[in-house]
Amino acid sequence: MVIHGGAGTILRQNMTPEMEKAYIDTLTIALRTGYQILARGGSSLDAVEATIRVMEDSPLFNAGKGAVFTSEGTNELDASIMDGRTLGAGAVAALQHVRNPISLARLVMEKSPHVMMVGSGAEEFAKSQGVKLVSPHYFWTERRWKAYEAAKARADSGKSGAVPGEERKLGTVGAVALDKAGNLAAGTSTGGTNMKRFGRVGDSPIIGAGTYANNLSCAVSGTGDGEFFIRNNVAADICARLRYSGVSIQQAADDVVMKELVAQHGEGGVIAMDRKGNIATPFNSAGMYRGWVTSDGKITVKIYKEN
């Protein structure tokens, strides 16, 4: 199984040893959670959901608790999940009261005839499924609020463009997994971009863009400039290259992330795994929180380009 916790301008000089340790520890716990499910014969879908829940519950990542704020000072959460065995898929967007969006995406997949539900309708469905809604205050963290205030002050003073530095857009989380039965699954969860406006929906809840899984090819979760991921149909296109061109997962992922996205100045990265368990984790940004666990339980976690 492979996970990511977002790609972007992650530089060692901007990181304290404490922050670095916190990220590594949480990514390790997330991987161990998924591994334990897979090791005892659980499904890749269960592993993906449980692993992403760990990251949603952590304030470190821009998903669930710790999500960034919209221009209105609210949190709007998106997620999607896909089962490579059945092509079953679920996606939710613009949630304001759901603690674990990835689990609601799975409920949409399994308990509704639909694939995608948004806004208050999605939350009404959540209630009908017995999901306890949380107060919007649950998602609040001081770090993201300060980032919002800084971005808002900048916007109010008439300066355009994004806030420089680490807080711009970071921390979408995702996971891909292969289980003992040979089934692939993928999932992605995000709080969107800081100061986002106008009911913007990024790539994370878009099946084919931020998330795709098909046992015939591969499983992919992406993170980065969502608009570029949608236009390039990134997750599904990597799978299509495997399926129709017969290239390796590494080449397919590199061709999309390191060539096509770079040519368009679209920043980001993906995690990808084929049905034999080969993985690729290319990113064209300074860093990407990422890690993987092999079938023997060995966990690797990396943050920067060099490690």
Next chain:
Amino acid sequence: MVIHGGAGTILRQNMTPEMEKAYIDTLTIALRTGYQILARGGSSLDAVEATIRVMEDSPLFNAGKGAVFTSEGTNELDASIMDGRTLGAGAVAALQHVRNPISLARLVMEKSPHVMMVGSGAEEFAKSQGVKLVSPHYFWTERRWKAYEAAKARADSGKSGAVPGEERKLGTVGAVALDKAGNLAAGTSTGGTNMKRFGRVGDSPIIGAGTYANNLSCAVSGTGDGEFFIRNNVAADICARLRYSGVSIQQAADDVVMKELVAQHGEGGVIAMDRKGNIATPFNSAGMYRGWVTSDGKITVKIYKEN
């Protein structure tokens, strides 16, 4: 240029000569509108938008005026458009006050940094762009309201499942075009499914599912069971087969619509055009409102399987 006005259980025995003529006339006007733009050297994007506006403004189709009703008795409109030259794309969902969703999708593409906007945020953006919002009453038609009342009565009486017959889900509209400069474009617009619930979003506003265009491969617009179109990434997958497998547009479209979707019991059809102007219009339902115009201005319109 090729257009569709929805696929489904369209049978000659359920159609009056007057209805048939109305559909043929409107599809012809829509095609002529697009052709005139292309013939004078206009862009495929302009042709797609103008053609879809004709169908949105017609009460015959489930898009714009004449949209079906949600379970709450409201209209919620979705649309998307894509430029094969730049991969620029715009998508809107869950609109309640926008007369021409396809034009707002184009504004999202050209006047915002985003690809997808939903709900009141999308309408706020519309206002900021000078789009005049309309009363929800504008979308009301007696035919769709009766279909809603019939479906609601059926639901309230405890019967499950869809209402039989023509009104179930019909009339999503779409267009693909190739202009003199060799650029492809695609667009799709819909009112969703009758009695839809829970903020459901179908495939029409999902770039890659209902709409895709890439000058390297083809342009596609789909109509049918939206959930199957999302899971199978239908529009982009047809383009990927052309690009990576090198098959013809007819084979790529047939393999997806007549094999993969049929195997999954997903009903619907697509219109597709490659960069040489070859077209394919497969559908696995009883009928699909469809038509095309060739570069010499010859217009063909069909409804049923046989013609």
